[in-house]
Amino acid sequence: MAGPDCLVTNDWICGEYLRSRSQELVDATAQHVQITAASVAIGLAVAFPLALLARGRPRFAAPVLGLTTVLYTIPSLAMFSLLLPLFGLSAALVVTGLVLYSLTILVRNTVAGLEAVPAETREAARGMGYGPARMLWEVELPLALPAVMAGLRIATVSTVALTTVGSIVGRGGLGNLIEDALPSFFKAQVLTASVLCVLLAVAADLLLLGVQRLLTPWTRIRTRQAGNREAR
Amino acid sequence: MDVPAKTWAWLTDGANWSGEGGAWHRLGEHLYVSGVALALACAVALPVAFWLGHTGRGGALAVNISNVGRAVPVFAVLALFMVTPLRGAGYVPTIIALVLFAVPPLLTNAYVGMREVDRSVVEAARGMGMSGGQLFVRVELPLAYPMAMTGLRSAAVQVVATATIAAMVGQGGLGRIITAGFNTYDTPQVVAGALLVAGLALLVEAALVAVDRMVSPLRRAV
Structure with a gap:
C-alpha cells in the first residue's frame, strides 16, 4: 500500500487515493449526510402527526400502520424508480423515497411509546388540571421519548445505508463513488466509500444515543424498566 | 405527462416479456436467486438461533447481528463482490450477498422468539419430566413460531x-429492467420495471402471510 504505485496496481487500501481524491470523498460524504439528515428530519415531522392520528382515532390506526408497512415492503430501487416521473433526476426523489421508508419504524415506535405511558400517570396529570396539549408535551412525550429515540436510531442507520441506492439517479452520496468505480474495478474507491458509509451509520447512531441520554436523564437510573417497556 | 399510458403499453407488449432480457426471464432469475438464497439462509440461521435460544447462550451476538446488518449497505457489499474475482462466477456473488442480508432478521427473530417463551411454561414442562429434546420440539418451537415466522x-x-439492487452492479433479476430503462432514458420502462418489482415484493409478503395463517401451530388456540 506504500507510495503512489497503489493506484496503478489497484490495491484495496491506497493512501495515495485518499490524498489525491480527498475533496471528492468529502463532497460525497457531505451529500450523504445532507440527504440522510433531510430524510430523517422530514420523516420525523410526518410520522409524529400520523402517530398522534393513529392513537387518537383508533379507526385510522390500522390503515396508517398497514400503509407504512406496505411502503416498507417495496424494494428501494423500485421505490426510487416509481418516483422518477414525479421528481425527475433530483435529490428530492431520493429524500422522498427515504422519508417513506423511515415512516414505518418511526410511526410504529412513536405509537408504542405513547401507548406505554401508564394510565395512572395520565390520570394524575389530568387530576392536576393538565389539558390535552400540555399533557402530551409535558407528560406523554417525555415518557415516550426512549421508544421514539430507539425508532429514530434504527431509521437513521437504515437511511444511511439506503442512501447509496440513490446513485441510480446520481444522488447517492458515497454510493455515487461506488457506482463510478465499478466499470474500472477501482478497488480502493469501492472499499473506501463502503467503509465510510458504515462509519457514518455508526457515528450517527452514537450521536443519537448521546442526544437521547441528554434528553432523558431519568432513564439512567431506571434503564431496566424503560427497556422493558420499549420491548413491548 | 403520458408516462402511465406508455408504462401500460410497455407492460402489455408481448415483445418486452420474451427473450433473454425479457420480463419472464428476469422474473425467473429473480425467483431462482431469491429462493436459493432464502433456503441457504434458513439452513444456516435457524439451527443456530434455535440452539442458542434453547441453551440461552450468545444472546448479545444474536441481537447485535441484526443491527450490524442494517448499517451495511447492500449496494456496497454487491459492489465489493464485483471488484473481486467472484464477478465471473455467475449468480454466486448475488446469492452470497442475499444470504448475508437474510441471516440477521432470521437469526434475531428466531432467537428472541425462543427466549420469550414463558419461563414458567418451560419449568412446568421440565417438571412433567420432558427431556431437552421434547421440551424443544413440543414447547419451545411451537411458542417461538410466530416470531420466527x-x-x-x-x-x-x-x-x-x-x-x-443486484441489477445495479450488472447482475440478473427484475432490477435489470429498471437499470436498462435508466440507461436509455426510457422512463415508462423504468416505471414498468419498478411496478413489477414492487408487485413481486408485495406478492411474496402476502403469500407468506397466507402460509403463516395455514400452518401456524397456535391457530387452533385463537
Missing part, C-alpha cells in the same frame, strides 16, 4: 429487495 417474512422481503 416474522423473521422469515422480513428476510424474504430483504432478499427480494437485495436481488433487485
